[in-house]
Amino acid sequence: MPPLLQRLHAARGSSDPAQALPKLAQLLPPDTLGGLDAAVRLLDAAIAADRHIVVVGDFDCDGATACAVGVRGLRLLGARRVSHAVPNRLRHGYGLSPGLVEDLAALQPELLVTVDHGIACHAGIAAARARGWQVLVTDHHLPGDALPPADAIVNPNLRGDAFPSKALAGVGVMFYVLLALRRYLCDRPDREDPTAAIHGRTARQHRPDLSALLDLVAVGTVADLVPLDRNNRALVGAGLRRLRAGQGGAGLRALIEVAGRDPATLSAADIGFALAPRLNAAGRLEDMALGIECLLSDDPGHARALATTLDRINAERRAVQQQMTEDAERALARIALDGTLPPALCLFDPQWHPGVVGLVASRLKDRVQRPVFAFAPAQPGGDALRGSARSIPGLHIRDLLAAVDSAQPGLIERFGGHAMAAGLSLARAALPRFEQALHLQAARLLDPALLQAELLSDGELQPHEFDIAHARLLRDGGPWGQGYPEPLFDGEFAVSAWRVVGERHLKLELDHHGRRLDAIEFGGWDGTPPPGRVRLAYRLQPDDYRGGDAIQLVAVHREPA
Known part of the structure; x- marks a missing residue:
């Protein structure tokens, strides 16, 4: 590992490459995740009896990816009757509500599997149980004083749960349920593989490849801003490798394309700032069913059409957000009239x-x-x-x-x-x-x-580190994210020139030890020209706009030197 990466990972608590860049082989085993035995028995019985399983998603990116993982994973493991549903934010409100249960009756479900919600859905789960349906809750949110009346609950944040990582996102919890179910189905000598009659093999011989779901797991984990502890970094790193290799699902590949990102260099930041907002926009302004349909599509043309629609909705969301933010800033100014x-x-x-x-x-x-x-x-x-x-x-x-x-x-x-x-x-x-x-x-x-706001810096970069090799090293040396932050550096620079771009952004030409550097501060134009010498907190990135060996500093804070 290059010296710069060694220093950065050590500052984040990783003393060796195995900690810094964990592989799937280092993934925590499911054994200590509470509730898995009951969940696996419930799913096994439903698959064996050919019951109708309905995966109930949520209207954010974590809930949408968890729903897609649940549907795809259960089908891989032999379930033939799997459907999905998602609440509408305006009509149903959050989670498995009694109103959503009433609407689900038309599907005639026999087992509901909630993903990324359920731990607080007491009334909805009681309504489902009253109809004779079984309910499996998979969630990661903190429970209240009492648990809902579900048939099984899997949540690493239940009191007394021994699973070492409490940071799993909803999509990660569902993935772990599938890992446990695969082991249960494939390691039982008395359990017939549902596809054995077709493929002429036993359950022990056939182990479906759940790594095909890791692109979805990575997107949901990054989008939900859960801490990227060692376990989550293993999941996200594996998912990013699939996406960079072009092995992601058709829906995510289409979203990468409409977002204008290069799949070969995709980063966790690209997920957080380009893919997740486009998926989330459907749940915010319209119906997340559209986002889930995109994630479940295997037809590139259909996926591209859905991704284009999501891109349009996201543009509408940005406009609504801008207006609401301006309203909020005016309200803030009124609140702070007395200076407090x-x-x-x-x-x-x-x-x-x-x-x-x-x-x-x-x-x-x-x-x-x-x-x-x-x-x-x-x-x-x-x-x-x-x-x-x-x-x-x-x-x-x-x-x-x-x-x-x-x-x-x-x-x-x-x-x-x-x-x-x-x-x-x-x-x-x-x-x-x-x-x-x-x-x-x-x-x-x-x-x-x-x-008091605080920025934590990784210190100064050496003059020889301002090059494309180090910029790519920083981009690809993660994954970086919540709890394992993207590298941030600081230093003093002379301002050779500046201009305003896009009305709100500040483009700077800097001089650093005799070398010219380009920098941009998004949202940095406040009407006041920058001084001749500045201190910046910045990230070093490849300049994709200019391409080639071009680099730029992305300033996140600026003050007079």
Whole structure:
């Protein structure tokens, strides 16, 4: 491993290449993941009896990829009657709700498998069980005080679960269920392979290749911003290798194409900033069924048509998000008139779209360095509000909501989430009480030191490291992501020239030890020309626009030197 990568991985806790770039052979075994035995028996019985299995997805990228993994994986393992469904954000709300159960009755399911949700869906699961359906919950969100009445639950974050990695995304949990099911089906000498009559082989001889699902696992894991611990890096790294080799599914290949990315150099950042937003846009503005259909398509032409539609919806989402963000910034200016801000922000606009409030909360959270809650009407003109929250490192946002719920029982109708993101529902009339309770609990739980934004740098690059070889090394030396951050460097540079591009971005020509360097700061134009000498926090990347051996610095922070 080159010295620069050795230094970067060591700073992130990886002391050798096996830790830094884990392979699939190092993947944690399923043995200690609680609930797998019951889940496997449930699925085995359903497959053997040819029951109708319906995989119920969710309307974000993790839920969509988990749904596609569930459908594809169960079919690989011999299930012949597998369908899928996904709630509509506006009509059903989050997860397996009683309303969704009522709509699912037309499919006549016998076993429901929830992916990326279910741990908080008490009423929906009870409604499904009342109809005589079995329910398997696969989820990674934190449970409440009581578990739902499902037939089996697989969730690494259940109390007492011994699985070493609590960071699995919803798609990772479903993948682990399939790994355990394959082992159960293939290692039992008394269990006939469902395809044995066709292929003339026994179950022990036939082990379906579940690695074909790893492209989906990688996309869902990166998109959900779960920490890329060693186990998740093994999953994401394997999925990226498949995508770079052109072995991904037709849907993901089409999304890479419409996003203008080169599959041969695809990175986790490309997933996070190009693929995931296009999938998420369907669930935010329209129906995630479109995104799941794209992921399940094996026809390149059909997949390309669906990906093009997703690209169009994503462009609409960007426009809606821009308008909502501008509204939120004006509201922020009014709140901060006296020069102070509360420990947590609570924003609401009756014209906002409930599918985009999470993006607004995320954008404002980065600006004000404190938790942000953004609310919109669940239905246009309705009295029920849908909220989304984003937090800062050091404050567990679901714990904050639990504290509010404990102090004001019944105020929040429903909530769930994890450390950095959460969702909730409450009545519009309850918003002032919620805001007051939120401020009280945030002030109690939040360490004031966390309100100071902090950038962690990997130090300075040496002059000889500003070249295309090191830029590619940094791009390909990951995967980088949440909890295992993309390398960030700092240094002082002379500004030789500058110009504004795209109205909001700042293009810089820099001089560093006599060498000319190009840099760009996205969203960096604030109307004030940069000084002659600056200190930058930046990432070194290949300049794909100019191509060849061109490199550029992508500045994430700039201040006078």
